[in-house]
Amino acid sequence: MRFSKMYVPTLKEAPGDAEVISHKLLVRAGMIRKLTSGIYTFLPLGLRSLNKVAAIVREEMERAGAQEIFMPSVQPGDLWKETGRWEFYGKELLRFQDRNGRDYCLGPTHEEVVTDLLRGEVKSYRQLPINVFQIQTKFRDEIRPRFGLMRGREFLMKDGYSFDADDAGADESYKGMFEAYKRIFSRLGMRFRPVDADSGSIGGSFSHEFMVLADTGEDTIAVCHGCEYSANLEKAVVRCGQPACTAECPAIEEVATPGKHTVEEVAEFLGVPAERLVKTLLYVVDGAPVAVLVRGDRELNEVKLKNALGAQEEPVMASPEQVVAWTGAPVGFAGPVGLKVERILADNELLAANDYVAGANKAETHILHLDLARDAKIETFTDLRMITESDPCPVCGGRIELTKGIEVGHVFKLGTKYSKSMNATFLDENGKEQTMIMGCYGIGVSRVVAACIEQNHDEDGIAFPPPIAPFEAVVLCLDPRKEDILGKAEEIYGMLRSWGMDVLLDDRDERPGVKFKDADLIGMPMQIVVGGKGLKNGIVEVKDRRSGEKSELSIENLERELL
Numbered sequence: 001m002r003f004s005k006m007y008v009p010t011l012k013e014a015p016g017d018a019e020v021i022s023h024k025l026l027v028r029a030g031m032i033r034k035l036t037s038g039i040y041t042f043l044p045l046g047l048r049s050l051n052k053v054a055a056i057v058r059e060e061m062e063r064a065g066a067q068e069i070f071m072p073s074v075q076p077g078d079l080w081k082e083t084g085r086w087e088f089y090g091k092e093l094l095r096f097q098d099r100n101g102r103d104y105c106l107g108p109t110h111e112e113v114v115t116d117l118l119r120g121e122v123k124s125y126r127q128l129p130i131n132v133f134q135i136q137t138k139f140r141d142e143i144r145p146r147f148g149l150m151r152g153r154e155f156l157m158k159d160g161y162s163f164d165a166d167d168a169g170a171d172e173s174y175k176g177m178f179e180a181y182k183r184i185f186s187r188l189g190m191r192f193r194p195v196d197a198d199s200g201s202i203g204g205s206f207s208h209e210f211m212v213l214a215d216t217g218e219d220t221i222a223v224c225h226g227c228e229y230s231a232n233l234e235k236a237v238v239r240c241g242q243p244a245c246t247a248e249c250p251a252i253e254e255v256a257t258p259g260k261h262t263v264e265e266v267a268e269f270l271g272v273p274a275e276r277l278v279k280t281l282l283y284v285v286d287g288a289p290v291a292v293l294v295r296g297d298r299e300l301n302e303v304k305l306k307n308a309l310g311a312q313e314e315p316v317m318a319s320p321e322q323v324v325a326w327t328g329a330p331v332g333f334a335g336p337v338g339l340k341v342e343r344i345l346a347d348n349e350l351l352a353a354n355d356y357v358a359g360a361n362k363a364e365t366h367i368l369h370l371d372l373a374r375d376a377k378i379e380t381f382t383d384l385r386m387i388t389e390s391d392p393c394p395v396c397g398g399r400i401e402l403t404k405g406i407e408v409g410h411v412f413k414l415g416t417k418y419s420k421s422m423n424a425t426f427l428d429e430n431g432k433e434q435t436m437i438m439g440c441y442g443i444g445v446s447r448v449v450a451a452c453i454e455q456n457h458d459e460d461g462i463a464f465p466p467p468i469a470p471f472e473a474v475v476l477c478l479d480p481r482k483e484d485i486l487g488k489a490e491e492i493y494g495m496l497r498s499w500g501m502d503v504l505l506d507d508r509d510e511r512p513g514v515k516f517k518d519a520d521l522i523g524m525p526m527q528i529v530v531g532g533k534g535l536k537n538g539i540v541e542v543k544d545r546r547s548g549e550k551s552e553l554s555i556e557n558l559e560r561e562l563l
Ligand code: ATP
Pocket: 109, 140, 142, 149, 150, 151, 152, 153, 155, 157, 200, 202, 407, 408, 409, 410, 442, 443, 444, 445, 446, 447
């Protein structure tokens, strides 16, 4: 590819709304452009990187036995009503109606569609297991789209789904995908870690996230230095260890066992539909409710909690830092279960903060001042809490470190959550009807490109690892007006291509300084500089973008020296 023929609008300045480095550099390097909030166009360079990530994902999925399909992005609301997620998914689900007044949504994920695809047609255990995947555009109307490709509203995801006849088979499928993910992120050249994770609004029995380690990550993960233990902070729970907080404490049982207050009971108490509540806990003191945890959509949290508990004040939004300042608690204090009673502010008032404080990972925190006309033994409610760096590792007792991560992949064992509500059944070898056991497996393909830049950049720009770089090398022709120099640059360009390398030839009529700057900004791993001075001596300068190391190589021996 010739730079002169390519649309690569590089910029000196990053746009004002770009907060993180990957967003700044993707725009400055002419890889993406914003259409509107959270929605981006991939320009030629950006698309090359995106396609490279997708190609590796595709190869490894196929190697692991998954088959590629392509499902529609417009999904009928009726399917989502079957699983209850039409109600529950909240405002991230972009809904609309067709001309006949039928409900539709833009797919944020495809459990409903893929389950609908296979139910009815897969009838026998002999047809199982089935493992399918697609690489497809998703839409989630994120409450706060930001950070460019990291949290877009429209983004590219690889989503895969497995269907098994029994639990052991489902575990095998899960393991297969887990291993495939390790291969994918290793091949992409990322520093990553699989962590224990919460299954969130996808639900299911257990799950792991693949976290790319980077300071700009929105998730906090607890990593042990002594063993393999690592978990999303949302999931990294320890007992607080205070004397009042033993597991036997009846008050804790009351609080920590959702079974004592079923979702339906809490829903009735709140006066909201039960299917909107994922996790619910009723905090009870002396048989009377003092606080309720609701993890549904956020509006629901604010409004209903306020009404149900007779809050005196409007709920306010605050940053995690503010919460920490107000409560004097270390970051990571709040419970994993959402609303957490933190401390008494006055005799009849307590401060409650929800779980988003804990990881400080979801940007905003809801604080509710609740009216509490009891003399409650609040200490007993601090039993379960997030792990901190001063806690020993729950597995080996080793040192725990809290670090930031970007979630690039997520594997879930779903069990029968979707197959049950949608009647995806088959006949087993005894002719008995059984429900399929499902798993689902996502990778944020476009987020991977951004996460890669978060890990690989310096003050001059991006320093792509070869697997994700738009080109593996760039040949900089310093003076394309001089025929001999352009001729030599083209010869080298052709030679590298004949070796199977993916190369860009910067043949633009621009000053050398501009070319050096752009090459550093865009971040191709290898730069080969062809200029008049070197040519006289039969040499080119080769620069390794990441280390900055330069070497002079004789053109004659280029093949031997480069390969
Ligand atoms: P997050 O916690 O960051 O909101 P999620 O848990 O909602 O992500 P999943 O439902 O697990 O996301 O989706 C699978 C993958 O899709 C994620 O691991 C992530 O890499 C990617 N992804 C999710 N939301 C976005 C987004 N808004 N923009 C870009 N990629 C995303």
